[in-house]
Amino acid sequence: MVICITGASSGIGEATAARFAREPGARLVLVARREDRLAALAARLPGGPHTVVAVDLTSDDAPARVRAHVEEQHDGRLDVLVNNAGAAWRARFDEGGWENVRKTMALNFDAQVRLTEALLPLVRASAPSAIVNVASTAGRVARGGTGAYSASKFALAGWSDALWAEEREHGVHVGLVLPGFISTEGFPQAELRASPRTRWMVSTADKAADAIAQCALDRRPERYVPRAYWIPAALRIVLPSLVRRAIGGSSAQVMTTTTKADGE
Ligand SMILES: NC(=O)c1ccc[n+]([C@@H]2O[C@H](COP(=O)([O-])OP(=O)(O)OC[C@H]3O[C@@H](n4cnc5c(N)ncnc54)[C@H](OP(=O)(O)O)[C@@H]3O)[C@@H](O)[C@H]2O)c1
Numbered sequence: 001m002v003i004c005i006t007g008a009s010s011g012i013g014e015a016t017a018a019r020f021a022r023e024p025g026a027r028l029v030l031v032a033r034r035e036d037r038l039a040a041l042a043a044r045l046p047g048g049p050h051t052v053v054a055v056d057l058t059s060d061d062a063p064a065r066v067r068a069h070v071e072e073q074h075d076g077r078l079d080v081l082v083n084n085a086g087a088a089w090r091a092r093f094d095e096g097g098w099e100n101v102r103k104t105m106a107l108n109f110d111a112q113v114r115l116t117e118a119l120l121p122l123v124r125a126s127a128p129s130a131i132v133n134v135a136s137t138a139g140r141v142a143r144g145g146t147g148a149y150s151a152s153k154f155a156l157a158g159w160s161d162a163l164w165a166e167e168r169e170h171g172v173h174v175g176l177v178l179p180g181f182i183s184t185e186g187f188p189q190a191e192l193r194a195s196p197r198t199r200w201m202v203s204t205a206d207k208a209a210d211a212i213a214q215c216a217l218d219r220r221p222e223r224y225v226p227r228a229y230w231i232p233a234a235l236r237i238v239l240p241s242l243v244r245r246a247i248g249g250s251s252a253q254v255m256t257t258t259t260k261a262d263g264e
Contacts, residue, residue, distance in 0.1 A: 002077045002126070003216075004029040004070065006057060006115065007085030009037035011184030012134065012212075015205035016082055019213050021045040029070060029078075031055060032085060057085050057111040063118030070122055078122040080216045083112040083156075084134040087186055088149040101148040108152035113159065120172075127171030130216040133160045134208075137180045137224065140233035143247045164221060175215025176222045179208045180229040 003020045007013035009032035020026050028050040030038045035054035042050040051073045055062045070078050086108045091100045112133060123129045138146060139153030157176060164174035181202045183189045192198040203226050211223035224230045236243045 001025050001079045002027050002029065002070070002074045003080040003082065004031065004066070004078060004119070005082040005084060006031040006112075007134075008032055008041065009034045011186060012179065012182060012205045012208045013082070013084045014041060015209035016084060016212050017041060017045060017050075019206070019209040020080070021047050021050070023047075023217070027051075027074060029053065029066070029074065031057070031066060057115065058106045062111070063114045066115060067118045067122065070119065076122050077126050078119055079126050079129045081116065081119055081123055081131045082134070082212055082216070083115065083131065084212070085111065086134065086152075088146065090145050091148065092145055093147050096148060101151060104148040104152045105155070108149070109155045109159075112156060116163075123172050124167075124170045128173070129171065130173040130175060130219065131163070131167070132175040132177060132212050132215045133157075134177050134179070134212065135160070137178050137229045137233060139178060141236045141243060141247065173216075173219045173221075175212075175220055177208065177211050177215055177225065178223070178229065178233070179203070179211075179225040182208050182225065 001023060003026060005013050005016050005028060008017045008030035013032065017028055017030055020028060026047050028042070028045065028048070030042055030050060030052045032038055033054060033056050035052065038052035038054060042052050051069065053066050053069045055065050070076060089096065089100055089104060116131060123131060133156055135156045136153040138150045139157040142150035160174055160176045167174055181189045181192055182205055183193060183202050184205055189202045192202050208225045211225045214220050215223055224233070232243065
């Protein structure tokens, strides 16, 4: 079984690599920009041989490079594609403007779509197979200060639903994972973890990895992490005024900005 995981150099992607490496016969294709981190991970995981592609997924040639790698190193076999790489740059719209939306969409949405387009023929040829897209509960409920991030994750969730319906006839399952607050390098959740009142809200990358594996291997269509986060998502639909009151104003404070993606 060949599994390609983007954003495998840290956080949820790294935990997902460790989770899939436990599957018998798993061979991983680890994708991100930091080659040293990917190579070290590939070397220490069981099974394999695992391979790495060090690439900026927003670059024009990234999809073709990943596809060529899978064709050359894994005979074109691709059983699972996990579109996980992503980042958040917190800014109100009147601060970050279109440029922040453009930058966020380029990584969190366009890059996933472009990579999927390039790899879909290989995934179909390997069916029964799966694509798992990592969105966010911010792709169901938006808060002030994170509009660009929410826009990218709402887009990813909507596109994933359509792809799920379209690819069924080809034997390709499309799963969607919506994490809540997970403590990782890019999303440390330091403020939530600092207080005993909010610490319980923060989950682990291993739990997100289990959900991703469940979507891919057990063909689950959708998983929130933690599971109870489906409740605010449902409330946003049935009681929108309640959710607006709950998140109004101060909510932007709890999301921590990642800065490493553009060196800010
Ligand atoms: N943690 C949370 O609370 C949370 C909640 C909801 C959703 N999510 C989603 O979960 C996914 C993983 O996030 P995480 O929490 O694990 O954060 P993370 O630890 O910062 O991991 C992000 C990964 O994406 C890669 N990446 C970033 N920009 C890239 C680029 N231009 N090209 C290629 N790879 C790139 C990074 O690797 P390099 O820097 O080496 O390129 C890294 O491996 C993201 O899509 C995020 O939106 C996270």
